[in-house]
Amino acid sequence: MSLNEEAQIVTWPETHYVCVEAEGPFQQTAPRAWQQMHAHLPTLRERYAITGFLSLYKMNPMLYCAGVSLAEVPGELPAGIQYMNFSGGAYIRFVLTGAYAQLPQASGRAWQIVAERNMPVRDGFAIENYVNNPALAPEAELITEILIPTFD
Numbered sequence: 001m002s003l004n005e006e007a008q009i010v011t012w013p014e015t016h017y018v019c020v021e022a023e024g025p026f027q028q029t030a031p032r033a034w035q036q037m038h039a040h041l042p043t044l045r046e047r048y049a050i051t052g053f054l055s056l057y058k059m060n061p062m063l064y065c066a067g068v069s070l071a072e073v074p075g076e077l078p079a080g081i082q083y084m085n086f087s088g089g090a091y092i093r094f095v096l097t098g099a100y101a102q103l104p105q106a107s108g109r110a111w112q113i114v115a116e117r118n119m120p121v122r123d124g125f126a127i128e129n130y131v132n133n134p135a136l137a138p139e140a141e142l143i144t145e146i147l148i149p150t151f152d
Contacts, residue, residue, distance in 0.1 A: 003106045003146075004095040005113055012088035012127065012147060018044065018074055018081050019056070019067025026057065026064050027104065033066035040078045041068075048074055056086065056125035065125075091127065091147035092119055099139045103128060103146075110146045124149035 020036040022029035033055075044050060049071035056065040065084075074083055094110040096102060107128070114121060127147035134142055 001102045001106055001109075002097040003102075003109055004097075005109070007113060007117070007119065008093045009150065010091050010093045010147070011152075012091050014088050015086040016070040016073055017054075017056070017065075017067055017084045017086045018070060018077060019065035019084065020080060021063065021065050021082055023061060023063055025062060029062070029064045030055070030066065033064055036080060037066045037068070040081055043078050044068065044070075044081075047076075048072070053130040055128045056084075057128070058125055086125070089122075089124065090150050090152045092121075092150050094146045094148075096144045096146060097140075098142060100130075100134070100142065100144070103144060106144075107146050110148060114148055119148075120151050122149045122151050 020033040020040075022033040050068045051071050052069040054067065054069060056067070057063060073085070077083060092114055094106070094113070096106040126149060127145070129145040129147060131143040131145060132141070
C-alpha cells in the first residue's frame with residue numbers, strides 16, 4: 001500500500017454534491033451505492049457539469065454517500081439521488097496511490113495515525129476524493145485523497 005503518512009491540513013471548499021446515500025457497514029453499502037450512482041451518471045452528465053468524484057462518510061452511525069460534485073446547484077434529480085450543499089472546512093489529508101481496493105486499509109491507517117498523533121477531529125463527514133479518472137489512469141497510478149475533518 002502506498003499511503004503518504006505525512007498529514008497535511010487543507011481546506012475543502014463549499015461543494016454542490018449529489019449522491020446515493022446508504023447506511024450500514026461500508027464494505028456492503030459502498031459498492032451498492034457506487035453501482036447506483038454510476039447508473040445515473042449519463043443523466044447527470046446530460047444536465048450538469050460534473051467537477052469531481054468523491055464519497056462522504058461518517059462512522060456513527062455508519063453513513064456512506066457515493067457521489068459527484070457539480071459546478072452549480074442542480075435542478076431536478078433522478079429518483080434515489082440526493083443533493084447536499086456540503087460546507088467543507090478544514091481536513092487532515094493523506095494520499096493513497098494505487099487501487100481502490102486498498103482504500104479500507106489506507107483509510108483505517110489514516111485514522112490510526114490521527115489517533116496516535118492526538119490530532120483533533122471534529123464531527124462531520126470524512127471524504128475520499130478520487131483525484132484521477134480510473135478509465136484513463138492505470139490502477140497502480142490512481143490517486144485518492146483521504147480527508148479527515150479537523151478544526152481550523
